[in-house]
Amino acid sequence: MDPKPLLDCFKKYISLTNEEELLLLSKVTYRKYLKSQYIVQQGDICKFTGFIISGCTKTFYMDDGGQEHIILFAIEDWWTSDLGSFIAQSPADFNVQCIENTELIQFSFDAIEELFIEIPKLERFFRKIVERAFVSTQKRIVRNFSLTAKEQYVQFKNMYPTIEQRVPQYMIASYLGITKEFLSKIKSQLLLE
Amino acid sequence: MDPKPLLDCFKKYISLTNEEELLLLSKVTYRKYLKSQYIVQQGDICKFTGFIISGCTKTFYMDDGGQEHIILFAIEDWWTSDLGSFIAQSPADFNVQCIENTELIQFSFDAIEELFIEIPKLERFFRKIVERAFVSTQKRIVRNFSLTAKEQYVQFKNMYPTIEQRVPQYMIASYLGITKEFLSKIKSQLLLE
DNA sequence: AGTAAATGTTAACCTACATTAACATAATTT
DNA sequence: AAATTATGTTAATGTAGGTTAACATTTACT
Numbered sequence: 262m263d264p265k266p267l268l269d270c271f272k273k274y275i276s277l278t279n280e281e282e283l284l285l286l287s288k289v290t291y292r293k294y295l296k297s298q299y300i301v302q303q304g305d306i307c308k309f310t311g312f313i314i315s316g317c318t319k320t321f322y323m324d325d326g327g328q329e330h331i332i333l334f335a336i337e338d339w340w341t342s343d344l345g346s347f348i349a350q351s352p353a354d355f356n357v358q359c360i361e362n363t364e365l366i367q368f369s370f371d372a373i374e375e376l377f378i379e380i381p382k383l384e385r386f387f388r389k390i391v392e393r394a395f396v397s398t399q400k401r402i403v404r405n406f407s408l409t410a411k412e413q414y415v416q417f418k419n420m421y422p423t424i425e426q427r428v429p430q431y432m433i434a435s436y437l438g439i440t441k442e443f444l445s446k447i448k449s450q451l452l453l454e
Numbered sequence: 455m456d457p458k459p460l461l462d463c464f465k466k467y468i469s470l471t472n473e474e475e476l477l478l479l480s481k482v483t484y485r486k487y488l489k490s491q492y493i494v495q496q497g498d499i500c501k502f503t504g505f506i507i508s509g510c511t512k513t514f515y516m517d518d519g520g521q522e523h524i525i526l527f528a529i530e531d532w533w534t535s536d537l538g539s540f541i542a543q544s545p546a547d548f549n550v551q552c553i554e555n556t557e558l559i560q561f562s563f564d565a566i567e568e569l570f571i572e573i574p575k576l577e578r579f580f581r582k583i584v585e586r587a588f589v590s591t592q593k594r595i596v597r598n599f600s601l602t603a604k605e606q607y608v609q610f611k612n613m614y615p616t617i618e619q620r621v622p623q624y625m626i627a628s629y630l631g632i633t634k635e636f637l638s639k640i641k642s643q644l645l646l647e
Numbered sequence: 648a649g650t651a652a653a654t655g656t657t658a659a660c661c662t663a664c665a666t667t668a669a670c671a672t673a674a675t676t677t
Numbered sequence: 678a679a680a681t682t683a684t685g686t687t688a689a690t691g692t693a694g695g696t697t698a699a700c701a702t703t704t705a706c707t
Contacts, residue, residue, distance in 0.1 A: 324600040332595055345589035348582075354593070381574050388581035389541075395588040396538035400547070402525055402591065405598060406631045407517040410664070429684060438599045443664055445686050603694070622654060636694055638656050 262291040266338060267312050267366050274389045275382045284379060288372040294359045300341070301357040307346035309367040313339050316363025317427055320355050321435070331436040334360075334424050340390060341365075360428055410439045411447045455484040459531060460505050460559050467582045468575045477572060481565040487552045493534070494550040500539035502560040506532050509556025510620055513548050514628070524629040527553075527617050533583060534558075553621055603632045604640045 264286050271277055277285065294300060294316070301307045303323060318341050320333040332355065335341040346353035350370060368376075376383050404413055414437060418425045425433065430448075431441035439447075457479055464470055470478065487493060487509070494500045496516060511534050513526040525548065528534040539546035543563060561569075569576050597606055607630060611618045618626065623641075624634035632640075 322596050322600065328600070330596060330599045332592060332599075344585060345592070348585050348589070354596070377578070381577070384574070384577040384581050385570070388577050388584060391581060391584045391588055392537060392541050395584055395591060396541070398588060398591045398595065399525060399538065401595060402598070403515050403523060403547070405595070406523045406525075407515065407521070431684065439663095440665060441685075442666080442687085446664090449686080624654065632693095633695060634655075635657085635696080639694090642656080 262364075262366070263314070264366065266314055270312065270338060271386055274386045277380070277382075281380050285376060285383075288368070288376055290367045290369075292365050292367055294363045294365065296359055296362050299356060299358050300363075300365070301343050301346070301353050301355065303354065303356050304352050305346075306350055307343040307353045309369055310340060310342035310344070310347050310373065311365040311367045313337050313341060314364040314366060316359060316365075317361040317424070318357050318359050318363055319428070319432060320357050322355050329435055330438070331432055334421070334428060334432075334436065336424060336427070340394075344391070344394075360432070405438065410437060410443060411450065413437050414444065414447055415451070455557075455559070456507070457559065459507055463505065463531060464579055468579045470573070470575075474573050478569060478576075481561070481569055483560050483562075485558050485560055487556045487558065489552055489555050492549060492551050493556075493558070494536050494539070494546050494548065496547065496549050497545050498539075499543055500536040500546045502562055503533060503535035503537070503540050503566065504558040504560045506530050506534060507557040507559060509552060509558075510554045510617070511550050511552050511556055512621070512625060512629075513550050515548050522628055523631070524625055527614070527621060527625075527629065529617060529620070533587075537584070537587075553625070598631065603630060603636065604643065606630050607637065607640055608644070 267289075268277070268282060271285075291314075292311075300309075300311065300318060301320075313335055315337055318335045319331050320335070320341065320343070321329045321331040323329055333341075341357055343353040343355045343357065345351070346355075347370060373383075373387075404416060408416065414433070417433065417437065430444055434441040434444040437444065460482075461470070461475060464478075484507075485504075493502075493504065493511060494513075506528055508530055511528045512524050513528070513534065513536070514522045514524040516522055526534075534550055536546040536548045536550065538544070539548075540563060566576075566580075597609060601609065607626070610626065610630065623637055627634040627637040630637065
């Protein structure tokens, strides 16, 4: 395993000594998942928060009618988990499933609590990561309320061009909160413009 | 000013010594706003994050068509700001306006950065606060996608009965992402059931 | 108390998007 | 290569919620 992408991510917000880096890496686990495997399942306790080295995941909620609602895609250099379940060690609301073969570096709940004690500045790092996640989630609510489905799709393509290439259309429709049929219609409308 | 509610809030997540409490309180400012005053205005840099001692605020986005989209209400014991603007010290996407006369304890960006250095465990506190905010925002996206407007309104009433009493209906409609006319229809339907 | 402003209701009509269903095409598996 | 399985498209019809507009009620101001 090459921990460089992970350490680079930490470097964006805090600086770690060599010893701190080694301590940190001694407490994480590297893991590969295959396409379609679940990292977290709705109802289970989310035991890990993970940093993606390669691959792509979707975080989704299965409603009572059996419909999938994707709330997040994650690719290389992103963090993924069911944070609500992880922080409270309570049953997960969401599933996290691999859309591609995915390599992760995982932090268990206990490991991360130990690390917070041993390297307090990690609190700062994770505070900043969560702040950014919060802000982007809030912006998503705004887009949801103030844009039409077509506008949202265009913004999504511009914001996440790689993801738009990598994941099937019907998942993008689910992320946007519309049906695949309607997204198909939007796409054909955009071609005519 | 009585700082007890603020200190109690900190106590839920971390413990502070007497000196730490005094240091913290020496760096905050107490401020009163009148109903309808703005704490943050879209486009300005959000200079403070605030803890509400009394009163009620709404955080909203004004879209290009001049329509208000409320993304958050906040009452006593809650934190309020445009976090995206505050953390990046960049122009605010949102307005924060008082719905009632409101008393706040405000933390300036500089004060909070100093406090993080002087009392590192505050990083932990704010990490936890933001984690919770993130989780509740994510849950809101789920509700948005998987519930009808009527179901969302019923949940809102159950989750925030005080807020439902205190703010005008048309603001609740805006929070739910529907028109006041449609909320009115929903309410009359609920009366018949 | 009287007037203006803010808030809430009702009803007719409209639109963005959902549903259903049939079909087309691409990607995997055998 | 054939056969599944996953993904994408088109079109008819249905519905949740929007828009407009007129009116009712409450609250705030002079």
